[in-house]
Amino acid sequence: MGNTTSQRDRMVAEILDNLRRVFQVVHGYSRRAERVAGLTGPQLWAMKVLAESAPIRVSDLARRMYIHPSTVVGILDRLEQRDQVTRTRSSEDHRVVMVALTDKGKETVTKVPRIAQGLLLTGLKGLEKAQLASISEGLDLLVGILGADRMPPQLLFSREVNSPPVGAIRAARKKEPTPA
Amino acid sequence: MGNTTSQRDRMVAEILDNLRRVFQVVHGYSRRAERVAGLTGPQLWAMKVLAESAPIRVSDLARRMYIHPSTVVGILDRLEQRDQVTRTRSSEDHRVVMVALTDKGKETVTKVPRIAQGLLLTGLKGLEKAQLASISEGLDLLVGILGADRMPPQLLFSREVNSPPVGAIRAARKKEPTPA
């Protein structure tokens, strides 16, 4: 195939290589790291979202985590089993289930923030500002092309998933403790 | 926590956010995309490594894929079941099992190369050289700090995993059809 192997082709190949490597490392990374907290990465992530968004519907939690609702169910099963969260069926709409943190869960959240992302965080913080800017810029571009490409194949959950290329998603995830 | 929220802190946070987002997207991405080929992403990846490295030991395959040997066993189970690979126990050392592609497997590999990484590839190829350079640079830095950081917690497979921060790994993955 690609005979000429232009410089660009090589750059693209290298990017894919690096990307794959980063995935691999970060993945096993956060697993080990976060297991220190007694909870796995996704479990902890769910807890963090819960901490921000008080009682929240299962489907909304899934949307915030960018994962499928059925996956969330499993995560909640395990968290509930460990007394970290509670599930309450809404009295208004009996189809919905509201999820909240237990007292124990709240305590967990306050205890772990550092451990969760701490390791990568430490690494990044050790870099110079210029380097941070470089990484940031590269990732932005990456997110851009991914964001543009991801919709067509199969929308994820089919709600407001139409063209928030970057900003909307980030906005939704930042602080904002649901003004209620 | 972080009261002052310096600009650097914000940059770091944003990088982590973006990173997570990229993971999420690429993940579901390659799943959908590669399923078009009838095989899942990791299965296809294993096939590609096999195509390059002829008969190879299970543990070496795992090392090349940066995943755990036990995970490879499962992937091989499914590939073998589909007549894509063969497993042969070595006669020299009865502990080792050599894996190779079947004829059908070889054909599969020639048929799919584009689909596998094609989508991300297309996106990247549409970018300008300067943007590619930017992404590349950012990822290099990221890989750098990850490579430096990943060893201490728990070495992955405990072989020559001592200080090949970046280059060694890439070198091992590039072409090089195992010079015997």
Add this chain to the structure above:
DNA sequence: CGCAAATAATTAGTATAATAATTATCTTGA
């Protein structure tokens, strides 16, 4: 009103991935 369509959560089934334990084999040292 009453049943069909839509919606929310869950379950079922498959695949990936990691750790820990097991089995078989090989290598060494007493």
Add this chain to the structure above:
DNA sequence: TCAAGATAATTATTATACTAATTATTTGCG
């Protein structure tokens, strides 16, 4: 030599994640 340790692959168990199918419930149309 032969038992102790190391090594290779595998199995078991747990967790994540997806798609499809199921169950409840709510809405809306005729």
